[in-house]
Amino acid sequence: MTDTEDLKKTPLHALHVELGGKMVPFGGYDMPVQYPAGILKEHLHTREKAGLFDVSHMGQAFLAGADPARALERLCPADIVGLKEGMQRYGLLMTEQGTIKDDFMFSRLAGESALYLVVNAGTKDGDFAYIAGKLDGVAVLEPRPDRALLALQGPAAGAVLERHSPGIDKLTFMKVVRCTVAGAPAIVSRSGYTGEDGFEISIEAIHAERVARALLGEDEVLPIGLGARDSLRLEAGLCLYGHDIDETTDPVSANLVWSIAKRRKLDKDFLAGEAIMDKVFNGTPTKRVGFRPDGRAPAREGTEIADKSGRIVGKITSGGFGPTLNAPVAMGYIETALAADGTDVDLIVRGKPLPAKVAPMPFVPHRYRRAI
Amino acid sequence: MSEVRFTDQHEWVRVDGDEATIGITKYAAEQLGDVVFVDLPEAGRKVGAGGEAAVVESVKAASEVYAPVGGEVVAGNPALTEDPAKVNADPEGEGWFFKLKLADKGELAKLMTKDQYDEFVKGL
Incomplete structure (x- = not known):
């Protein structure tokens, strides 16, 4: 038996229970694996219309400093320095040994010098300590446990979010913007973990329930649990950290070399850069x-x-x-x-x-x- | 006269003469969620009481189905191969798993009656 007393709750926990969510432990949180519709229907509904996911258990943070992009590149072989304003990208957080400590998303918001990061739930405490320690003196990591994160995914997501955030449907894939959603200040990216069109919406925890209810009030939207989140990402061929990739796997074996930028391959200026490039050239x-x-x-x-x-x-x-x-x-x-x-x-x-x-x-x- | 008995693993067994029909309870089907595949025993296979006899897979996970009583498998339910969702739609009827030729009718006495099982589920 799991001691649910020790589990953390997201700002939407009471709403999940109210909606009939079947709660299970995940990444240290008490999360809905499914709602009464069931995994099969939730999955198909997301592909057909739109689904709302609570991903507030994931770790959000800002990385500030004189040049946080340059600093973070030491730990991640993606092109961070070259990321344009208003864009988001996928990256791997590397160990000293050249294996994968985590996979994460990073964004450069227009007019802001700090980078906005989203890391996995189960690894966030370790990631944040690791990043802060490795970049001590060159960049400052500010975790934001005060923020909630919602994902609105599916072909109707654009039309639905447009009603609560006029103009947002003009945003294209992997772009990110500060805006308001149902009146709440938000960071919205056009991305997700289902293979569908959709958005991830970061808001202050105090606004989370109101924004979630506003989106769930739309005819096209059903609440979706972690069960369907897993089957959707699997069909989309996306890795789940701790299962498909972890500290025993490297980017080349994991077939994630596409996330290593060309400049970074030439410079090899990241943790275990030589070892990883040896694998790129010689195979695994x-x-x-x-x-x-x-x-x-x-x-x-x-x-x-x-x-x-x-x-x-x-x-x-x-x-x-x-x-x-x-x-x-x-x-x-x-x-x-x-x-x-x-x-x-x-x-x-x-x-x-x-x-x-x-x-x-x-x-x-x-x-x-x-x-x- | 058919008699239905239940296990604490949430199987049911209905006995007609020396033939037993076995499936999973409504409670079990609800806990599992959407069933997508059922692995049924072949005719002629001998199973002991409490032995692993079948596997039921939902979108999320696989679970074993145990034989509530021992005997020789007569048939698996061919309808479940075509449409495993029958387990969710009618778990204690059309969604039966397999039929056994009973080895020892006395084993039934060790299983729960409907009232006992309902009480057991209430306590979970």
């Missing part, structure tokens, strides 16, 4: 890829992957049922020689080989709003 023994099992049985996290001779060649790191595809999907690490799309493998489910194919990700095409 294993690689993260997608899998489509035959039939309907899901292959869950921890499932072993065998080649057709029965030799174990990898492991599933995320797996489940994809409601949009009405079929199981999975991702995991496999020996690089077997990582090509279409390769036949067996997933060992309950002792029996379940035939599957290495498959391209995303499993469901992304539908980001790249242009107006």
